[in-house]
Amino acid sequence: MLMARLITIALGGNALLQYGQKGTFEEQLANARRTSRQLVELLRRGYRLVITHGNGPQVGAILLQQEAATDQVPPMPLHACGAMSQGLIGYMIQQSMINELKRAEMDVPVATVVTQVLVDREDPAFQNPTKFIGPWYPEEEAKRKEEQGWVMKYDVGKGWRRVVPSPDPIGQVEIEAIRRMVEAGIVVIASGGGGIPVIDDGEYEGVDAVIDKDLAGERLATSLDSDLYMILTDVEKVAINFKKPNQRFLDVLTLEEAREYYEEGHFPPGNMGPKVKAAMRFVERTGREAIITSLDKIIEALEGKTGTRIVPK
């Protein structure tokens, strides 16, 4: 049987929250709805879909809430907060997708899978935590937190903040379940927020870390033998010399060109860097294409009208 082309899509933060919004449920649901309209259009055109997404603001809020109620209930560790954010965000995207499919009179099952992502406990990231997470603390409280085992760093002008490692994802623990779901025609939402980070110490065990969602998305896309990996963000195309007078947007990038620009430092680590890296890995490992574009240009990018395509050569 000829299967429809499978696209793995990584949704950026703007799929659920827009600049300046507070993050109420209603705001996020409305954004999820807008995003779903685009995704359903892909399904209507006959593609199969696997969806992953970030969780920055949501897990940040959940962490804050853990802290605010410590005197009443035991706070859950960061990895468990990640699981909560998968439930919350999965619910919003899933409900939006189901409603949009209903409106389009299409009958495609959608399901969010709670997903663990394996990382290596020997990953150098564990020796050098860099990722700011959760609220800011005054110095005194930061010291207490350090005594409890957290690593705290001074976030210039804002106060002390927890930092956690951002190790490289090895793969989704639930990949076989996800594979079977995709084969059964289910639109799967998985690996949310980069996945719940776990190490394999003979057994899987949660660790407090943050996995980049685009890199985790690559593991998903590659493992599922996706025909295309799309990374959606808030810019239409990748640029070199970004925000400089000689800025240039790129339509197509070969793996070799991408690698060169990457090494020249054109893509900042907190932003476009991991996206280009994730796209390069997918192209290198599968020999297929990846596209980086903005959330509202999915269809145009697929039609080759915009976006940055990363191609083998």
Added chain:
Amino acid sequence: MLMARLITIALGGNALLQYGQKGTFEEQLANARRTSRQLVELLRRGYRLVITHGNGPQVGAILLQQEAATDQVPPMPLHACGAMSQGLIGYMIQQSMINELKRAEMDVPVATVVTQVLVDREDPAFQNPTKFIGPWYPEEEAKRKEEQGWVMKYDVGKGWRRVVPSPDPIGQVEIEAIRRMVEAGIVVIASGGGGIPVIDDGEYEGVDAVIDKDLAGERLATSLDSDLYMILTDVEKVAINFKKPNQRFLDVLTLEEAREYYEEGHFPPGNMGPKVKAAMRFVERTGREAIITSLDKIIEALEGKTGTRIVPK
């Protein structure tokens, strides 16, 4: 192909939290682990499994945390908190199951699905909210909450507390995805905490309510054409004249006997009532058996050595 017998299992609160525990992540994970050992034994014996579970203490904690941080981040509504609890509890059970399967050298995929459960907006429960939820408030704050639209009731000796409706479940919105997953050999964890309650107003929309997890479990068990519905709790058998001198534990109950005892008020509404009702519904709708027993007697009950069997006649 002859498929292995499918059991839908509803786990009681004691599968994750035991009396007197505070509810730390470590406590809950250790309990989930103990529970998973039993469930893996069922898989080893060749059964297929669908697992559902309660979320009382967990969603209670999440609600408290929402309240405690309202001045910092927007609180999520109750139904969204239910989604978070599905992520959290699904993660704990799923990880425990995967670890136990690994130890048993068995290769069975396990996946938690975020699940919405449809309720009727005309359900009389919406006119008469009865289910206490979340923290207790002093009278003044309770009044403010009422002005915001919450229904508050006085919980004798403890203070004012929010009450929400407990409507009857119609079915799982994601049932088709779950069915395909079960057919694909995946152990599915679904409909956690009775499911995220949604109404169908042309579109699915979350509502603040609490669905009984055993009644929602019946919808799952029946829709999936399960061979058996097992409801696990903290007592080995159902009793009539419970805690009275003439108390009698029951080994087998026909549907007719169960209905009589139920109508005579032998099963209290906050406790054994919904379990017996859920079992009766499954037996009536499928012509198959249901078993009510304790968490640690799953195997013995399946072998007919203990538990209460509810049979068609």
